[in-house]
Amino acid sequence: MIRRSMAYAALLLMGVGTGCKQKSAPSPALKPTAIGAAITESSGGKQVGPTGTALKDPLVVQVNDEQGAAVAGALVDFHGPASVRFEPASVLTDSSGQATTAVVLGTISGRYQLSATTPGKAHAVTLQVAETALGYQQQLGSILADKYCNRCHNPESSAERVSNYDNLEVKPHPFTEGDTLNKISDADLMAIIQHGGPALSRSALMPPYANTLSSAEVQAIIAYVRVVSDPPYRPAGTVYEQK
Secondary structure, three states: OHHHHHHHHHHHHHHHHHHHHHHOOOOOOOOOOOOOOEEEEEEOOOOEEEOOOEOOOOEEEEEEOOOOOEOOOOEEEEEOOOOOEEEOOEEEOOOOOEEEEEEEOOOOOEEEEEEEEEOOOOOOEEEEEEEEEEOHHHHHHHHHHHHHOHHHHOOOOOOOOOOOHHHOOOOOOOOOEHHHHOOOOHHHHHHHHHHOHHHHOOOOOOOOOOOOOOHHHHHHHHHHHHHHOEOOOOOOOOOOOOO
């Protein structure tokens, strides 16, 4: 009886092992039918989303030949930091020369440098694409900015919000305008948001929000401004390793 039980258990283990092997079998490799000479972004770059979530829009790239004509059947591989996922990570371009993938951001906030690579005839051709992941504080700042700031600071209108940017005599700085905002300290940004533009001899069109937003909420907006700035924000005194 014991021997029968042991034999039955062994058969079960063998069945489980076989099942695992079947589930982990790799998918067949893609077989390109053409090679391109250039790769460009069609859409999906410079998006912003919460950490660990899929970006709203897919990343779409275009592969062309030497004459600028679309190349169908070219292989495109998407790469990024280890925590970023692409669904799928390898694609063959369609009849219009485009390759599309969904991007799932990693769990660390900040700007991600992603790449799309196609083999090319002489050497691989690579496109760099930037996407931004928001942590909790930055995500809160994004929500607050959309509620209180973007109507003036964002020149683009949307279905949910009509921009007032063009109606203002003194144009506010878009939050992505790193060339200007990166030079303003956190303390000065805090003063401008809480007490209005005149607090630092800036435009009187910037109203005070000290009675509307808490200090923590203002800090969240500043954190959001820092993460979306272009070029990227580099805090004063920070030393970055040179590669």
